[in-house]
Amino acid sequence: MHISVLSKEVLQGLSLSESDIVVDCTINGGGHSALISKQLGDQGILIGIDLDANALSVSRERLSAATCRVILKEGNYARLDEFLSEEHIEKADKYLFDLGLSSQQLDSSMRGFSFRFDEPLLMTFVPSPGSGDLTAREIVNDWEEESIADIIFGYGEERFARHIASKIVEARKKKTIETTGELVSIIKSATPHWYQHKRKHFATKTFQALRITVNNEMENVKEGVRKAIARTNEKGRVVVITFHSIEDRIVKNIFKEAAKDGEGVIITKKPIQPADSEIRENPRARSAKLRIFEKA
Ligand SMILES: C[S@@+](CC[C@H](N)C(=O)[O-])C[C@H]1O[C@@H](n2cnc3c(N)ncnc32)[C@H](O)[C@@H]1O
Incomplete structure (x- = not known):
């Protein structure tokens, strides 16, 4: 089972209202989204994006009883603007990015993410890479x-x-x-x-x-987070969890630029990191850093 990182802090950071339109850009098996869906009412919309179709099937099942409307999109969150437009949604209220890969992908995707198993050397988030996929x-x-x-x-x-x-x-x-x-x-x-x-x-x-x-991860983060800020409603929030120092720097700089341009404010002057107790329970959380931006 993938244990969602910084769950309490994510929910606090998103500061949800019942009727929010929330985009979980990296929904995976829906760990964070299951918690988010419980705070949304029947007017709320939860859009989940993932490149991994297998993970999306798990989310579909997990969120089947949610009272809010759930829309799942298979693809790259760098295309989140297209996904919103497909649903005739101009702007969302909240975005969550929980970057990297899940424990399931690491341990049982058979795609070669882990050095602990002898598997084909793929490492793609898409389950069956095509001829154009690196x-x-x-x-x-x-x-x-x-x-x-x-x-x-x-x-x-x-x-x-x-x-x-x-x-x-x-x-x-x-x-x-x-x-x-x-x-x-x-x-x-x-x-x-x-x-x-x-x-x-x-x-x-x-x-x-x-x-x-x-997976072109650094470029995707840049594109995804910039697009999310551009398509957030007033007082809406973009919450990002990173696990890599370069990735964290990218997010920090995008937030800084956006704040300088008057697009909103940075809520987390310093990133939020997991408490020792969380790291003890879930060592994968060790390098997690959470940053929050609020749209003006
Ligand atoms: C750490 S997991 C998310 C876990 C999830 N928040 C939870 O609590 O269950 C990251 C997910 O992001 C997906 N992912 C990574 N890069 C992506 C991209 N550019 N577009 C869409 N999904 C992506 C991966 O396939 C993976 O399922």
């Missing part, structure tokens, strides 16, 4: 060594990025790299012994960097 397999087998090193360093902040990229290129000359298991062995061969015995698994940062690149 996959981790394509990055490690087709990209230039320098570009691979750049993303592992840039998005993973991995100190052994250059060495790992070099070993990837060496390995693929012998055989196409197909699985997460093969990639983990390559990363192992590129890192020193002491690094392999640290608390954080030695493949964590490389896997994170590949996933961020495959």
